[in-house]
Amino acid sequence: MVEGPHAPVAPAADSATQQPQTESPTERQVERQIEHQTQAQIVALQAATTIEPGTDESDDGYGTDYDSRASTSISSSVRDYAFEHGRRYHQYRAGQYQFPNDEPEQEREDMKHSMVVHLCGGKLHYAPLKNPQQIIDLGTGTGIWAIDMGDEYPSAQVLGTDLSPIQPSFLPPNVRFMVDDAESPWFSAPDSLDFVHARNMCAAIKDWPQLLSQAYTCLKPGGWVEIQDPHYQARCDDGTMNEDYPVAKFFNTVKEGLAVFGVDLLGAKKNADLLRDAGFTNVEEKVFKIPIGVWPRNKTMKLIGLYMRSVIYDGLQAISLGPFTRGLHWTPEEIEVFLISVRKALMNQATHSYVTFHVVYGQKPGES
Numbered sequence: 001m002v003e004g005p006h007a008p009v010a011p012a013a014d015s016a017t018q019q020p021q022t023e024s025p026t027e028r029q030v031e032r033q034i035e036h037q038t039q040a041q042i043v044a045l046q047a048a049t050t051i052e053p054g055t056d057e058s059d060d061g062y063g064t065d066y067d068s069r070a071s072t073s074i075s076s077s078v079r080d081y082a083f084e085h086g087r088r089y090h091q092y093r094a095g096q097y098q099f100p101n102d103e104p105e106q107e108r109e110d111m112k113h114s115m116v117v118h119l120c121g122g123k124l125h126y127a128p129l130k131n132p133q134q135i136i137d138l139g140t141g142t143g144i145w146a147i148d149m150g151d152e153y154p155s156a157q158v159l160g161t162d163l164s165p166i167q168p169s170f171l172p173p174n175v176r177f178m179v180d181d182a183e184s185p186w187f188s189a190p191d192s193l194d195f196v197h198a199r200n201m202c203a204a205i206k207d208w209p210q211l212l213s214q215a216y217t218c219l220k221p222g223g224w225v226e227i228q229d230p231h232y233q234a235r236c237d238d239g240t241m242n243e244d245y246p247v248a249k250f251f252n253t254v255k256e257g258l259a260v261f262g263v264d265l266l267g268a269k270k271n272a273d274l275l276r277d278a279g280f281t282n283v284e285e286k287v288f289k290i291p292i293g294v295w296p297r298n299k300t301m302k303l304i305g306l307y308m309r310s311v312i313y314d315g316l317q318a319i320s321l322g323p324f325t326r327g328l329h330w331t332p333e334e335i336e337v338f339l340i341s342v343r344k345a346l347m348n349q350a351t352h353s354y355v356t357f358h359v360v361y362g363q364k365p366g367e368s
Ligand SMILES: C[S@@+](CC[C@H](N)C(=O)[O-])C[C@H]1O[C@@H](n2cnc3c(N)ncnc32)[C@H](O)[C@@H]1O
Pocket: 090, 096, 097, 101, 109, 113, 138, 139, 140, 141, 142, 143, 144, 145, 161, 162, 163, 164, 180, 181, 182, 183, 198, 199, 200, 201, 204, 205
């Protein structure tokens, strides 16, 4: 599993510059607390409050390994896949999901996994699980979360389902994958699951209440559901983002394109209410900030920002092709012209933009 950042914060100043003995106990207490905080806690705190920008606008070397991948790799299997504008898509329930499933897209999904796990201080989930036995990951993608969960809970059985058969076959013995549509009736029996997990699915699922109703039915009493999703609206706390920020326009156009297919890209903010409406109790929500770019001062936030910028930059074509051409009837050429300003804006460190990330979990009532 991707380890969370555990490096201690910079050591306190040396004895020559240390505060004299006369400092107030409160200051010493605070200093000691800061010394003992892990980097992960600082990241979580910043991510949940205000991200401090760095002092310069250079990339600090973070941009030097940057490598955009707009090319497409063609799989040997054409039977299971559909192709459009040079990208590969799922064939089972074709057209249900608007984004490719080819190698560049899978690499991007794994990068997103690293980003989210760093953001969450190494945690794979926030629901307070106790010895879970049956876990399902809806829309598992490359299966990276399911595999990590299998390692973390060796006595649990983890099932990842997806429209695309893109998961690896070399697996921990307690992890398996199945091609299935999460919006169709599930194979899981009522009262059989301990944990239902769905991450980065806001751009995929059309009918969340229906999905959550199935989760409720299939969970054991006392079982947990958790949804983790970004809210793709560009934000800024310090006035450095212009009204016509191209990245904001990009997100908005993706939202419009997905709306044509009945998908709400900005659904993340509704998830806590949806869980309550579905009958779940003990519903909790955690909101983090994901910087776009390497503008934060904190090293881990900077890394998370680099991940996010790469996830968007590398995915500009993959993200826009489906929603813009299928949904809004743009031509691929129109998309390319539009993306020029988005690429430029993404690399501009003077704009301290971010999106929020919403972790929501709730419990099926009853004795576990
Ligand atoms: C953005 S990826 C997220 C992957 C994974 N959850 C993660 O966070 O690493 C969305 C995945 O959901 C899958 N998907 C979309 N709609 C689906 C559906 N109705 N049923 C099952 N999988 C679906 C896609 O094929 C894709 O692999």
